[in-house]
Amino acid sequence: MEFQAVLMAAGGGSRMTDLTYSTPKPMLPVGNKPLMWYPLNLLERVGFEEVIVITTKEVYKMMSSDPMKLDVKMKLDVVCIPEDGDMGTADALRHIQQKIKTDILVVSCDLITDVALHEVVDLFRAHNATLAMLMSKAHEFTETVPGQKGKKKTAEQRDFVGVDQSGKRLLFMANEADLEDGLSIRKSIMRKHPRMHINTGLVDAHLYCLKKAVVDFLVDNKSISSIRGELVPYLVRKQFSKTTNSPKTKEDSEDQNQKKNDGSTNHELVISSRDEPLLQQAQERSCWNDHRGDMSEAYHGGKLRCYVHIMDQGLCYRVNTLAAYIEANRLAPKLFEEQAVHPTAVISERCQMGSDSMIGALCQVADKTSIKRSTIGNSTTVKEKVKVTNSIIMHGVTIEEG
């Protein structure tokens, strides 16, 4: 088997507490489907047959209580973790290490996208990469969030992503919060890649292809708890560290100290397949190089490589803030060409419905109502003379007259 899919559905939704205090984030309805459904649908469309879902007991109960909501044909292997919120994504991976037999594709439950997944995976396959991830050029949210005046730009949360000339190889990744004085880039990186494009307005889709060796490495290094926060920057930095590039390290005391400090270099070096010499011979005889202008071979002889696919067209949303949630509700129906009105809904004739609206199953909408740019959940009842504009009505709600 080539890949195992892992869906991280234990997130807290800390940035939208208004919504998540009652419903856990993975089960929030977007376009009348639970948020979890979208990444699962993406995996199913691409051809996965099994997914390992890491979630909390609460979500698992909700999933099993209403099976119709999650109508996916794949086999879901649900792993429950305690809800105390101490477990980061990397900790969760460590938890399921026994189940992982091949390279993994980690997806977050709040990702709604229509990316052609083969573009990310092809980078991972073709260059024998350790990490391949997906990012997207951010679009401004057009919706106004109730309760917020004007648009707030959280400038302290910027991510600096440095890619090489081709736009595929990931050279540098840091969050502004971690950079105290300024952006410093190692000389070794500049020597190997003299041209670097640094982007700040990218949305990280939290979709990662990781080699199996990385999971084994996580088991030995318990200090890493979050994939995005710690593991990815670590891997990006490790691409250019001297110890990985030169397997024949001299027995200097400095090197010994470095190894002790990192404690992980030995494990990283195991990122090599069997028949490594044969692959090396094939590479030597191949007249291809990923860069030109200097005297080094392809990939500068580095074994650890991180790649990124940056989407500039198409949908890619991470639903972790209120604004994103509203935007997603607006656009999600268009993503899947679902019927705006569910066939089981009972809508009376004198109801005005805008084209942007969606009505869920088993709804009853009475006369003289007007519904514009809204999403109405399943099993809701809307009585007469009601105007619903720009809203998201959850399931099982009753709106009285007037």
Add this chain to the structure above:
Amino acid sequence: MADSGETDGLGPKDGIQQAKTDGKELTKDEKQRLRKEKKQQKKGKEKKDDKASNESEKEKKPVVSSAPPASSVPSTQPTTQKAPPAVPALVPGPASETSALADKPAKSKAELKAERRARQEAERASKQGKKGDVVGQQAPTSKPKAVPSELQPVVKRLPEHIQLDNPDVLKKLAKKYERQQIPLRSDYGYKVSLFSHLHQYSRKAPLTQQISIPSTVIHPAIVRLGLQYSQGIVAGSNARSVALLHAFKQVIRDYTTPPNEELSRDLVNKLKPYISFLNQCRPLSASMGNAIKHIKKEISNIPSQWKEEEAKRSLLSGIDSYINEKIILAAEAVAKSAIEKISDGDVILVYGCSSLVNHILCKAFEKNRKFRVIVVDSRPRLEGREALRRLVQRGISCTYVLISAVSYILPEVSKVFLGAHALLANGYVMSRVGTSQIALVAKAFNVPVLVCCETYKFCERVQTDSFVSNELDDPDDLIVTRKGKTQLEHWQQVRSLGLLNLVYDVTPPDFVDLVITDLGMIPCTSVPVVLRVKNVDQ
């Protein structure tokens, strides 16, 4: 066979006199005659008709005399009803023949045709009758019988990958891929009419778009390899073969024999869809084809009583020894022979990036030969830059030119070393496009051209031009952006414009002075000998 028929055209005229006495030669003449006549019927060219009619008229008497005895024998058989009508048809034949001799050849063409047709009917009838005949009577009838079977035109089956303008072939290919559960990769863009029988793919539409991401039908190592081929990460004949064998090793390692199946048969069947997949990612090279043949042979030679572990182990070690012998040690042998040809003060010209030629030059430099290298490069691949990097890294002094400057630089050159993608059975060298130009210009300047090639790249195909079988690369590679302007950006909208990006070309053996192989230094025309010896060995 057809050639021999043509060249013997004058011979039978002498043989005609002996024809009556010597039955054997008669039938040979008959064969040639009737073969020619079949050709005439197909082509309908007057000149050939005249020629054949002249000869056939002279031959008509002996032929006619042999036909009636043949037809009379089967007349006893109930099945032969064609023979009696054939006999009366032949009777007026000789009568008209005499008049035909006097007339112009053009006039008697229709009659000759009728006679020929009648004769053929007689042959066919005699052949049918022969089936029911007693063995003793086979002597007179066997010759006519032998004639029709010889006459069946030699049906040459063209390989499917060069018949893409034939819709039947396309349908067959589509069905084959469907059966093997491999997606079909569609062609891209307008194909230049001379090359419309070949595939042309776009690099932006990889085959992996159409397969599921955790690929279950195709082994992941093969998917990775296919991607590396189509993106050009693994390029070059030797690199592709080594990478292919590496992937096959992984496939064999992960293989488990299903119950009630034999490893020797099932594994070969498992490999077929993988090979189709790789072929669609990038057409297979001759070296890859030979490697695949070798592996398939090894697999089918596994004795059935061996256990799976043992069989796998032997296959893996077989692959290792193949790589070691045919690629690594062969490179050493070629380098050893080639170094003798490099003398101090030489100026050596190389083209593109050939792993073998680079290896030779590095080894020669290690042995302290004093020479300098001129690297010739061409668009769009610009592989020479990689060759330049490898040579300069070792300390060899190099000059770099583009192929348009080759006639300018050639007066300085003392030898030309070329790498080969494959060596064809008629001595032609198939190599990167541009090689034949270099060889041509070198010949004009009287500079010796040496081709370096391992024997596992020798191929039994015969080709005299670069049109019949070639590879068309992505035409968008030719588009270049200079000063922010891309002139060819919308080339598809210009109806009369076609972009052609050829990959290979063939060099005739007249331009090649020597081929350096691991078996020694041979002239280009000895390639079929090597092939024959190899086949005998195997």
